[in-house]
Amino acid sequence: EIVLTQSPGTLSLSPGERATLSCRAxxxxxxxxxxxxxxxPGQAPRLLIYDTSNRATGIPDRFSGSGSGxxxxxxxxxxxxxxxxxxxxxxxxxxPRTFGQGTKLEIK
Amino acid sequence: xxxxxxxxxxxxxxxxxxxxxxxxxxxTFSTYSMNWVRQAPGKGLEWVSSITSSSTYIYxxxxxxxxxxxxxxxxxxxxxxxxxxxxxxxxxxxxCARSGEIKTIFGxxxxxxxxxxxxxxVTVSS
Numbered sequence: 001e002i003v004l005t006q007s008p009g010t011l012s013l014s015p016g017e018r019a020t021l022s023c024r025a026x027x028x029x030x031x032x033x034x035x036x037x038x039x040x041p042g043q044a045p046r047l048l049i050y051d052t053s054n055r056a057t058g059i060p061d062r063f064s065g066s067g068s069g070x071x072x073x074x075x076x077x078x079x080x081x082x083x084x085x086x087x088x089x090x091x092x093x094x095x096p097r098t099f100g101q102g103t104k105l106e107i108k
Numbered sequence: 109x110x111x112x113x114x115x116x117x118x119x120x121x122x123x124x125x126x127x128x129x130x131x132x133x134x135x136t137f138s139t140y141s142m143n144w145v146r147q148a149p150g151k152g153l154e155w156v157s158s159i160t161s162s163s164t165y166i167y168x169x170x171x172x173x174x175x176x177x178x179x180x181x182x183x184x185x186x187x188x189x190x191x192x193x194x195x196x197x198x199x200x201x202x203x204c205a206r207s208g209e210i211k212t213i214f215g216x217x218x219x220x221x222x223x224x225x226x227x228x229x230v231t232v233s234s
Contacts, residue, residue: 033217035220037153044225044227045153046224047223050219050220050222088153092207092219096169097143097155097158097167099145099152099153100152
């Protein structure tokens, strides 16, 4: 089983700042099969990034993904008020299709 | 518009059973893989099970294998999760979620989840 470890657990930033979220895998993720999701309180998750670096439909270009192998990053270039939420990475290259434990992005 | 609507959640005693359903609309259901993902209260996301479009490939998390059964009815645009021998640790919101798939010479690859339902709460308690 591939274990995904996200860091930091909580990230406190201000609107307008840059956010960098990390997702590290216990073994290499097959191909580029890593996604990022955003979840706000009381809502279902929403797909942000798929295949490591592709933005999902309707996702603003301030969101970007990068990485390979065991290290992946979600970057939000300039934080907007609506970006404060919990973010999860997930690998889907092998079963079980594991999620990271999440990073909470909170307003400083 | 893609819609996924879960139903069937509720309160059940430990050792009991429950069947979740997910009604899909707004897309060609028979061409997509489907998933169940759960989230315990105040916790993170946990993948539960996936099924490919033709039900050829089915996968389970170790935590539910042998107790849960995923299935689908493409004629009814519906996904199901039969949950038996329920435990307190199965208490969670259960999300139905869609994934694309690609066929390779090695089989079918289930891609990322692109749409989620709003979830149905399952509570296992005496």
